[in-house]
Amino acid sequence: MASTVAEIIVDTLCQAGARRCWGIVGDTINHFTDAVRKSDLRWVHVRHEEAGALAAGGEGYLTGELAVCAGTCGPGSLHFVNGIFESHRNGAPVVLIASDVARAEAGLRFPQEVDQRKIYEQASVFCEYVSHPDQARRITTLAAQAALTRGGVAVVIVNGDMFTETTDDRLEWRVHRPSSVLRPSDDELDALARDLDSAARVTIYAGIGARGAAARVVQLAGLLKAPIVHTSRAKEFIEPNNPFNIGMTGILGNRAGVEAIDAADIMLCLGTDFAWTQFYPDARYVIQIDSDPTHLGRRAPIRTGLVGDVGATIEALLPRLKTRSDSAHLDRSLKRWAADREGYAKLACAHDDALIHPQTVAQTLDTLAADDAIFTADGGSPMVWLLRHVTANGRRSFLTSLLHGTMANAYPQAMGMAAAFPGRQVIAMCGDGGMTMLMGDLLTLVQEKLPIKLLVFNNGSLGFVEMEQRVEGLIDSFTELKNPDFAKLAEVCGISGWRVDTGPELEPAMRRWLAAEGPALLDVHVNRVELVMPPKVEIGQVASTALFGVRAVLDGRSREVVQLLRDNFLR
Known part of the structure; x- marks a missing residue:
């Protein structure tokens, strides 16, 4: 027919x-x-x-x-x-x-x-x-x-x-989805085992390619007494139930992750194509395993590159390794990670009634959100607050714009997730710039009955861009946003809306927002001059920020400079 x-x-x-x-x-x-x-x-x-x-x-x-x-x-x-x-x-x-x-x-x-x-x-x-x-x-x-x-x-x-x-369409073309096993050769695995056994300090760096192999990665870390650093995209599956986890490296990372890589004799990269070359050690310290051979040595020079699926490779490698007894490197890394977490918690708690820090918003959300919630976050600072303050527990799911780095990704991506998983809580952590960029699809939430919870970090600016400009010693320019009352706008669209301006309002409003039927929006007015602090503050960054301060004072913005120092360097 x-x-x-x-x-x-x-x-x-x-x-x-x-x-x-x-x-x-x-x-x-x-x-x-x-x-x-x-x-x-x-x-x-x-x-x-x-x-x-x-x-x-x-x-x-x-x-x-x-x-x-x-x-x-x-x-x-x-x-x-x-x-x-x-x-x-x-x-x-x-x-x-x-x-x-x-x-x-x-x-x-x-x-x-x-x-x-x-x-x-x-x-x-x-x-x-x-x-x-x-x-x-x-x-x-x-x-x-x-x-x-x-x-x-x-x-x-x-x-x-x-x-x-x-x-007539007579030929029966159909999709095939083979499940193959890919790992290095026996000779390559033997050489890898010798390298790992001879290294005094091994740090594992796990990326998206380890998705589905988290248990194997933890097993390997236990054998090597190796701390596990993970990429941002691997947070969802590497962080939960992992006694060797010490967070991330990179500009969005933490000191434990950076220092564990710097101190290692071998940085074992598992399924990661992390792009920022400055966070890799010298080539002689790096061994990379990836299922895509074109990724080997693409970001930074490496000592050894092996092709293999992370789970299959570890499974074949484990019997070849000796059990390590010295845990000094791991212990130092875990101690530093505990200090990093304490610092994040301190930042989240440092607020007064009139000023809400975005970390506080994310920390409160982490406490109140469902154990199996799905989170998306806009590129920019909302992504940072998700990665640093929302806990991965093995049931939660995360998606942020880490490779393309676009604005306005959060709630549109959440639409697809909510449609596919109607029984789960789906939360989009939106910047005010991202929300206003694709605001028309608020109507899609109503028309298609997608019960997404929209959290707007409203600082009246393109905050991440402001931070970039200030760190470069520039006066922030063209970043100010004249926003509507997002809560009222949501209500006009048929979405439940709440607005929060002071600290005491935050938790009760967030509880009502999360409990609302259907789509709902929570507009939280947060501190505008919040810096996303890197894991290590370099002299050049301090000098550039100081230069911004001088220029801003000369430009008549001394009050803002004082607030920047108080909120980001003096607490």
């Missing part, structure tokens, strides 16, 4: 496990959306395609299953771009159906014609046109398979008139 290309694409996506398609209907995808209407695939109508791509990415990242978004030709598909880059860099399995103008007009600069392939090739694991009706199932199957097995976005480009073409 003949089927249209639109019907075949939708059927193939459903068979590959897709349950939702995020997008905005219109012209070149009308026949596709009509096929969705008649299928088991649910259409989720967003107000901006970027939000749809972020939602699909959030869904795919958390479930590990295929998520879908679709857009019209020209502007419709182009609006997906930033969300597609974010989702792709997170490794979320997403298929984008990007439509184009009718074939008769292609190549003639027809209105809204765009070369989709050139745009999306740089942010996809697969990007192809359906050039003939007989290709529809085959191309869509290959796209879904690439997204699921390689981890990323796959793009299927379809001319609008192609959706109406028919074919």
Whole structure:
């Protein structure tokens, strides 16, 4: 029986496990959306395609299953771009159906014609046109398979008139999801074991590639008496139930993580592609294990690079290792980590009635949120407060924009997560800049009945940018935001809203906000001049901040300088 290309694409996506398609209907995808209407695939109508791509990415990242978004030709598909880059860099399995103008007009600069392939090739694991009706199932199957097995976005480009073409569709193309074992050779594992046994101090650095292998990483650390430092993306699964965890390195990290790496004879990198070269030791101290050979030595020179899945590699390595008895390196690292946590807790408690520190907000949220809550956070300071003050317990899930570093990712990603997990509490930690960037999709929360809890860190500025400018010794410029009353705005949209201006209001309002039925927004006015302090404050950073102080005083802002010093250096 003949089927249209639109019907075949939708059927193939459903068979590959897709349950939702995020997008905005219109012209070149009308026949596709009509096929969705008649299928088991649910259409989720967003107000901006970027939000749809972020939602699909959030869904795919958390479930590990295929998520879908679709857009019209020209502007419709182009609006997906930033969300597609974010989702792709997170490794979320997403298929984008990007439509184009009718074939008769292609190549003639027809209105809204765009070369989709050139745009999306740089942010996809697969990007192809359906050039003939007989290709529809085959191309869509290959796209879904690439997204699921390689981890990323796959793009299927379809001319609008192609959706109406028919074919008998006799060949049974289907998605294959093999489960293979990848590890270094026996000779490589023997050499690795010798290196680890001969090193007095080993520090493990675990990244997203250790997802699913946390128990093995802990087992290895116990054998080596090695502290475990983790990347930001690995917080969710490395932090819980881990007696060897000592936090993170990098600008968002803590002293224990930085010092444990600096003091190590071997930094054993497990499934991490951490980008900041200045936080790596000299090459002779670094051994890297990654499933992708192109990642080996990509960020910094290394002594040894091995290809393998983290869990399978550790399983094969453990019998080759001797049990270490000296725990001095581990003990020092754990002591430093305890001091780091004490410092974070002190910052969270240091507030008065008239001034709410963002750390206090995050700490209160950590205490009141559900044990299995899902958290997202906007790129910038909300991401920092999540990473430092919200506890991973093995049941909670986290997603932040750490590779693409975009604004406005938090609540759109939360939309996808809430749709996929309707029984769990989903919390988006939003900056006021991020919230206002994609504010139109507040209406999607109401229309699609997505009970997301939105927490707005309202400091009236692009806070992270202000910090960057000040650390460079500059007067912060063009960062001020004139915000609405977000609580009232939420209520106009049909969302429950609360506003908090003073410390005593925070906990009771947060309790009511978390307990509210449906979507809810909590607007908290936090300290504007809060610095995100790095794990080590360098002389250059102090000098630059001092230079900002001099310039700000000369610019008539002495009160702000005093508050900056009091809140960040004198407490």
